[in-house]
Amino acid sequence: MNRRLLRELSALLYPVRCPVCNDFIFANDSFCPECAEKLVRYSGSFKVRGSAGSTAAFLYNEAISPAIMLMKDGIMGNAPYALGGELAVRIREAGMDSADLLIPVPLSRESLEERITNQSLCIAEEVGLRLGIPVCGTAVVKSAETLPQKELNKHQREVNLHGAFTVAEPEIIAGKTIILIDDVCTTGSTLAEVTDTLISAGAGKVYCACACKTPELQADDETTEV
Numbered sequence: 001m002n003r004r005l006l007r008e009l010s011a012l013l014y015p016v017r018c019p020v021c022n023d024f025i026f027a028n029d030s031f032c033p034e035c036a037e038k039l040v041r042y043s044g045s046f047k048v049r050g051s052a053g054s055t056a057a058f059l060y061n062e063a064i065s066p067a068i069m070l071m072k073d074g075i076m077g078n079a080p081y082a083l084g085g086e087l088a089v090r091i092r093e094a095g096m097d098s099a100d101l102l103i104p105v106p107l108s109r110e111s112l113e114e115r116i117t118n119q120s121l122c123i124a125e126e127v128g129l130r131l132g133i134p135v136c137g138t139a140v141v142k143s144a145e146t147l148p149q150k151e152l153n154k155h156q157r158e159v160n161l162h163g164a165f166t167v168a169e170p171e172i173i174a175g176k177t178i179i180l181i182d183d184v185c186t187t188g189s190t191l192a193e194v195t196d197t198l199i200s201a202g203a204g205k206v207y208c209a210c211a212c213k214t215p216e217l218q219a220d221d222e223t224t225e226v
């Protein structure tokens with residue numbers, strides 16, 4: 001059964017809602033028309049240290065933040081479908097879709113217990129479905145608990161995260177071209193640290209793709225409430 005039909009049938013029992021405003025929408029829509037109009041497709045560019053390239057689907061602003069906040073609270077709804085769908089388009093446009101593997105930025109065990117689901121894994125699964133690329137959510141783990149990044153500036157974020165990630169299954173990533181998937185990228189410190197960890201453990205090449213990217217920040221104003 002094709003996916004469009006499957007979503008239409010499933011919507012008879014579980015109606016699909018806009019992940020931003022919670023209005024009912026058609027089974028195969030991503031957002032309601034009003035919210036879709038307010039969202040801003042990311043059009044800038046950003047570099048992640050050590051990565052071969054990076055892309056983002058949406059600009060992180062107040063229009064899209066309700067969908068991100070709900071996912072962080074473990075309420076996924078239609079958000080992975082909507083955000084992952086757009087991210088898959090952007091990955092293809094950036095020419096990164098020949099990658100071998102998608103890896104979501106992992107949460108620590110404590111955060112995962114709190115949130116139940118890793119929102120970046122849910123987004124990665126949608127991207128994987130659309131691009132036909134396998135997803136591995138267990139290859140990298142966050143082995144150390146760290147301070148919340150949102151309270152730190154860029155330098156503090158890098159120090160905070162240093163050594164926090166470990167490759168648990170090096171045989172899965174050896175020589176592979178990987179796309180690292182994240183929900184929101186602010187300074188890129190997390191993506192840079194996971195990229196370093198993957199390359200050090202034998203990955204061939206790492207791209208970074210995030211559902212949302214915050215606007216570029218001033219050098220002295222590098223903390224953002226995400």
Ligand SMILES: [Zn+2]
Nearest residue numbers: 018021032035
């Ligand atoms: Zn809406």
